[in-house]
Amino acid sequence: MNENENTQRQTAPAGQGVIPPPPTTASSAEPLSATLEGGCQCGRIRYAVRVEDDGAYLCHCKMCQHATGGVAIAFKNVKKADVTWTREPERYASSPIASRGFCKECGTPLTFEFPDSLHMDLTVGSFDLPGMFRPTHHFGVESWHPRWLDTRALPTYRTDQHKAVVDRWMKTIGKLPD
């Protein structure tokens, strides 16, 4: 979410031009009544959450870029009351109006939360099955990086065919990770 309540437009720096989004067919969320699970990379923190549809979104705001180290972060908005934790995540007050849940051991970003809201965001990548979701919109587009939006035409490589990585795994644990 964009934590900056001041939405006054500023001139974008060179190379980060705010371009209007291309014409697209809106992607709508489909009903999905399920309890899904997820957690952090080290497994110390796990959650289960009731979801009602498969809609999710990408946040491109500056706060999310800094908080995750990514060019954008995929979030699934859920009701706080529908989330159960095996252990509460640590929380960092990333601004005077919001906090972000994470695992202090492995650093995985897990949540975005306004304390006074009944809803919160869970990071899509922390779900066990991130492919369950579909993006329905972009948020924080005043600071998105257009060059990273549509990358499908770039060359593609598989991890399990990258010799240097495969050799490290085989030498260390004798197999590739699950």
Ligand SMILES: [Zn+2]
């Ligand atoms: Zn954001």
Ligand SMILES: [Zn+2]
């Ligand atoms: Zn962890």
